[in-house]
Amino acid sequence: MRPIDGVARGHADATWSIPMSLVRMLVETEAPAADLAQPVDAFAGVRRFALGLLIPLALALAWEAAVRAGLTDGRLVPPPSRIYETFVGLAASGELPRHAAATILRVALGFGLGVAAGTLAGAVAGYWALARVLMDPTLQALRAIPSIAWVPLFILWLGIFEESKIALIAVGVFFPVYLGVMGAILAVDRKLVEVGRVFRLGGPAMIRRILLPAVLPAYVVALRSGLGLGWMFVVAAEFMGASEGLGYLLIDGQQLGKPAQIVAAIIAFAVIGKATDWILTAATTPFLRWQDAFGQAETP
Template sequence: MTMTAELQAPTVAAPQTARTPWSTRLARPLLGLLLPLSLALAWEFLVWAGWSNGRLVPPPSKVFTTIAELARSGELARHITTTLIRVGVGFGLGVVAGTVLGGICGYWGLARRLIDPTVQALRAIPSIAWVPLFILWLGIFETSKVALIAVGVFFPVYLGVTGAILSVDRKIVEVGRIFRLSGPAMIRRILLPAVLPAYVVALRVGLGLGWMFVVAAEFMGASEGLGYLLIDGQQLGKPAQIVAAIVIFATIGKATDWLLELSTAPLLRWQDSFARQGGAA
C-alpha cells in the first residue's frame, strides 16, 4: 500500500502597512509638546503662588513677553537670520567634507589607515579649544565662525559614513562581485542603499552639533545672532533674555531637525522597519 504525501508550502500573506489616520499623524507631534508645556505651566504656577520669586529663572509669561518685545523691535528676526545663515553654511561645508572623506576612508583601506587616526585625535579636541586658533588664522569675523561650525558638523558625518560603509554585510558585497558590478555600480547599487539609514542619522547628529557649535562661534566677538543675545543678557543681568534665547535655540533646532528628517524620508521609503509600522503601542 502506497501513500502519496503532498507537501504544500505554507502561504505567507504579504505584509500590509496600514495607513495612519490623519488625526493620529497630527496627534503625534502634539504629544511631544505635552512635557515642555506641562513643565512651563508648573513653573508659572509656582511663581504665581509665591513659592518662587522667579528672579533668576523667570516664568514663561515673562520669557514670552521678552520674545515679543524683541520681535516688535525687529531684533529677533535679525538675530535669528544671522544664526541660521551661519549654521546653514557651516552645516553644508561640514557635510560635504565629512561625506567625501568618510566615503574615501570607508571604501579604501589604505586611506583609512593613513587618515583615520589623525581624524580621531582631532575629534577629541574640545570646541572651545579651536576658538583662539581660528581667530588667529581667520580673524574675528564670519569666516572663523562658519569654520568652527563646520568642524563640529564634520566629525559625526565622517564617523557615520565611515562606520556605515565598514558595517555593510559582506555577503551583499560578494553578491555584487558575483554579478561583476563595476566600482561605481557597486557603490550605487550595493553600498549607497546600505549606508543611507546611518548617513541620515549622522546628518541629524551633525546638525545638532552645528547648533551647539554656533553658540561657541558667536562668543567670538559677534554683534548679531542668538549667541550674542545670550552674552548680552548675561552681561546686562537679564535672565529673561537668556532663557528666551535658549527657548528660541531649542525651537529652531527642533524645527530644522524635523525638516531634515522630512526631506530625507523619501530616501528611506524602501525600509520595512519597526518604526515604519508604528513602533510599540
C-alpha cells in the same frame, strides 16, 4: 496589579516630581515612536503627557502669581508673562528674526561644509583600505581634541568674523558625519556587494547603486547628530564675539542684566533646533521607506 501600579506611579510623580517630569519630557521629545510601539489606549498617553506638564505649568503659574502679588520682583528669574512679552517684543521689532537668521546662516554654512568634508572623507576611508590606514589615525587623534580648543587658533588664522565661526561649526559637524559614513560603509553586507560584482559594476557604479543606498539609514543618523553638534557649536562660536546671532542675544542679556532676553533666546534655539532636525528627518523619510526595521511599523 493595576491599583498598586497606579499608586506607585502617583507616589513617584508626587515625590520625584521635577526629575520625573524632566525625564518624561526628554523621552517624549526624543522618541515619539515609543508611544506607538505600545498598544495602550489613546487617553493613557494624553493623561501621561498632561501629568508630565503639570509640574512645570504649576511652577510657572506659582512664580507668575508670586511676582504679581509682590512677593518678589522677579528681576533675575523673570515670570513667564515677561518672557513672553520679551519674546513677542523681540519678534515684532525684527530683532529676533535678524539674530535668528544670522545664526541659521552660520549653522547652514558650517553644517554644509562639515557634511561635505565628512561625507567625502568617510566614503574614501570606508571604500579604500589604504586611505583608511593613512587617514584614520590622524583624524581620530584630532577628534580627541575638544573642538572648543580650536577657537584661539581659528581666530588667529581666520579672524574674528564669520570665517572662524563657520570653521568651528564645520569641525563639530565633520566628525560624527565622518565616523558615521566610514562605519556604515565598512558594515555594508558583503553579500549585497557580491550581487553588484556579479553584475559587473565598476567602482563608481558600485558606490552609487549598492554602497550609498545601503548606508543611507546610518547616514541620516550621522547627519542628525552632526546637526545637533552644529547647533551646540554655533553658541560657542557666537560667544567668542559676535555682533548678531542668538548667541549674541544670550551674551547681551547677561551683560545688560536682561534674563528674560536670555530665556527668549534659549527658547528660540530650542524651537529652531528641533525644527531643523524635523526638516532633516522629514526630507529623508521618503528615501527610507524600504527599510525592514524595528522602528518602522508596516502601514497596510
